[in-house]
Amino acid sequence: MKPSPNEIIAGVRNLLRKEIAPVADSEQAALTLRRIMVVLRETDWDEAAFHLLRENAVFQELGRKIITRYRGDKVCDVAALEELVQNPVLVDRFSAATAMNVAYRQRFAELMRSDPGRSELREMIVAALANFEPAMRP
Known part of the structure; x- marks a missing residue:
């Protein structure tokens, strides 16, 4: 076994x-x-992959909301995020789920850096990130 x-x-x-x-x-x-x-x-390693997949699903939904709100914006370029959201990688390994999670986090960071004064965008991203805890044991 x-x-x-x-x-x-x-x-x-x-x-x-x-x-x-x-x-x-x-x-x-x-x-x-x-x-x-x-x-x-x-860390509950048996649950870590499921936690990561749930987080990625939330990130994908957040990405959709950001794209809908900011598509066509001159300062906030959502093209890279749009590509990630529309072409999700089939995740069959923990490493692939981790890579996708990192890619989402990088895109969100790039968007926040692109226009630091845009509080609505920052609040959307920070609120989504604040909902996640490490996969720690109870």
Whole structure:
């Protein structure tokens, strides 16, 4: 039987604890390793992909709203976002879902930078992003 993502991460944490932690030669390296271990322990890896797919669906809907509102705007160019929304990549791997999520976040950041004074656009994007929490265990 194939191990679950949580079981795989437990193995990675065990490897880090037994092999890497003893040779962390500086206080900074040890602190960084402890932070990594906490994230690995606290994230529900079995649910992370589903969380990412839900987030991408919300981003796609937000993209549609932005395109509808700002299509043809001289300052706020939505062409790159439009391409992403209209041609979604079929996501069959966690890495593909992550890449799509990063692409949406980059497009939203570019739009906010294109006209920093446009508060309505910024509020739409920030409100959508504020609704997401990391896939942490309860």
